Amino acid sequence: MANCDLTQSQLDAHWMPFSSNREFKKDPRLLVSAEGHYYTDADGRKIFDGLSGLWNCGAGHARPEIVEAVSQQVKQLDYIPAFQYGHPKSFQLAERITDLMPDDLNRVFFTGSGSEAVETALKMARAYWRKKGQGTKTRFIGRAKGYHGVNFGGISVGGIGPNRVLYGQGIDAVHLPHTMLPDNKFVQGMPDDGAHLADYLEELLAVSDASNVAGVIVEPMAGSIGVIPPPKGYLKRLRELCDKHNLLLIFDEVITGFGRMGSYSGAEEFGVTPDLMVVAKQITNGVVPMGGVIAKQEIYDTFMDNGGKDYMIELPHGYTYSAHPLACAAGLASLDILEKDQLIPRVKQISPKFEEILHSLKGSRHVTDIRNYGLAGGITLESAPGEPALRPYQVAMKCWEKGFYVRYGGDTLQLGMPFTVETDEIDSVINAIGESLNEVD
Numbered sequence: 001m002a003n004c005d006l007t008q009s010q011l012d013a014h015w016m017p018f019s020s021n022r023e024f025k026k027d028p029r030l031l032v033s034a035e036g037h038y039y040t041d042a043d044g045r046k047i048f049d050g051l052s053g054l055w056n057c058g059a060g061h062a063r064p065e066i067v068e069a070v071s072q073q074v075k076q077l078d079y080i081p082a083f084q085y086g087h088p089k090s091f092q093l094a095e096r097i098t099d100l101m102p103d104d105l106n107r108v109f110f111t112g113s114g115s116e117a118v119e120t121a122l123k124m125a126r127a128y129w130r131k132k133g134q135g136t137k138t139r140f141i142g143r144a145k146g147y148h149g150v151n152f153g154g155i156s157v158g159g160i161g162p163n164r165v166l167y168g169q170g171i172d173a174v175h176l177p178h179t180m181l182p183d184n185k186f187v188q189g190m191p192d193d194g195a196h197l198a199d200y201l202e203e204l205l206a207v208s209d210a211s212n213v214a215g216v217i218v219e220p221m222a223g224s225i226g227v228i229p230p231p232k233g234y235l236k237r238l239r240e241l242c243d244k245h246n247l248l249l250i251f252d253e254v255i256t257g258f259g260r261m262g263s264y265s266g267a268e269e270f271g272v273t274p275d276l277m278v279v280a281k282q283i284t285n286g287v288v289p290m291g292g293v294i295a296k297q298e299i300y301d302t303f304m305d306n307g308g309k310d311y312m313i314e315l316p317h318g319y320t321y322s323a324h325p326l327a328c329a330a331g332l333a334s335l336d337i338l339e340k341d342q343l344i345p346r347v348k349q350i351s352p353k354f355e356e357i358l359h360s361l362k363g364s365r366h367v368t369d370i371r372n373y374g375l376a377g378g379i380t381l382e383s384a385p386g387e388p389a390l391r392p393y394q395v396a397m398k399c400w401e402k403g404f405y406v407r408y409g410g411d412t413l414q415l416g417m418p419f420t421v422e423t424d425e426i427d428s429v430i431n432a433i434g435e436s437l438n439e440v441d
């Protein structure tokens with residue numbers, strides 16, 4: 001075996017998620033330690049972390065404050081039953097989070113991941129309307145190219161066609177068009193054109209009727225599909241239309257929450273407040289799995305006011321690992337770091353440099369579009385005949401050989417710089433991508 005001590009049967013035993021298992025197991029890319037902006041692989045090579053893990057380690061790896069907080073927590077209280085019992089840190093973390101969120105988004109329901117948080121938000125939305133006596137409002141409106149995790153609700157409201165090829169239909173959902181207009185290619189930041197695409201909601205409602213629709217779910221900036229910043233005015237228009245037609249607006253901020261946009265949320269950055277916000281990833285800096293739904297108080301109150309007798313459960317929903325003590329400890333320490341190290345202003349300050357260097361790839365071989373916002377960047381590559389996903393994979397593998405982890409997915413490459421990235425690191429990863437593009441047919 002080339003670069004590790006694992007046996008073939010160990011490699012075979014693990015069915016890896018979202019991975020080309022057969023290709024990986026021929027020549028495993030094994031990461032064995034991490035610090036700051038770098039991984040070390042099993043051969044001892046330093047690998048620059050060009051996606052902050054999976055968009056979740058923005059404050060850098062192995063932050064001593066988080067290591068200490070989690071170590072202390074596991075010694076003091078490793079687990080409690082998540083239902084009907086509490087521990088102090090979940091309440092402290094919930095208040096910290098709500099203090100950072102706009103307006104009256106001030107009630108937090110914890111989950112174990114982004115996908116679980118999406119399902120939670122969808123169930124909350126449906127149940128909310130039932131509690132209000134409007135039980136016909138069950139359908140959801142998502143958006144083409146939207147990614148909302150992997151569970152059945154999430155893939156149904158998501159706009160990724162191949163999910164339906166493999167998994168079939170899920171819950172009842174229809175979709176807005178995506179906002180990648182041909183004229184917006186290579187626009188830096190938010191495109192001027194495209195707000196009108198939100199109006200398509202009214203066409204969907206003309207068929208569905210709002211009396212059957214629970215809500216609209218979008219990522220304020222689509223991430224996993226290859227970074228699609230919202231056109232100027234688009235989210236505001238969606239908000240207006242949801243108000244007009246009595247629909248809940250749900251923002252999936254699993255990637256945009258807690259700093260990547262240069263604000264604590266996409267809602268804050270883009271000036272539009274949803275009714276429910278889904279978060280995960282960066283809350284714990286990736287150290288312990290955690291997700292959450294942040295609800296407007298009116299939604300929480302609706303459940304409390306219609307919950308029956310006090311001993312009864314108002315929302316029969318939750319996970320064994322909701323508000324896990326280790327996740328809460330990691331969350332509190334991560335938020336401390338964001339504040340203490342002023343990482344949100346730091347993202348704002350370095351983003352223009354990232355934008356400039358990223359867009360220097362315009363004109364490079366195979367590149368047909370580049371998009372960015374905050375410290376997120378997406379590069380679309382022209383498809384090899386019949387194989388749209390091939391070139392991004394090949395380029396990412398060339399980057400890996402050069403010591404850079406760059407994510408690939410569909411026909412895109414994706415970058416999510418650590419919040420403390422330096423200009424020379426941005427230069428290096430973009431140079432590596434530029435060279436790799438030239439090395440691929």
Ligand code: PLP
Pocket residue numbers: 113114115116118147148149150219223224252253254255280281291
């Ligand atoms: N929603 C969005 C916008 C995401 O980007 C992701 C993951 O990338 C998810 C949901 C799912 O989160 P998880 O992988 O933690 O289940």
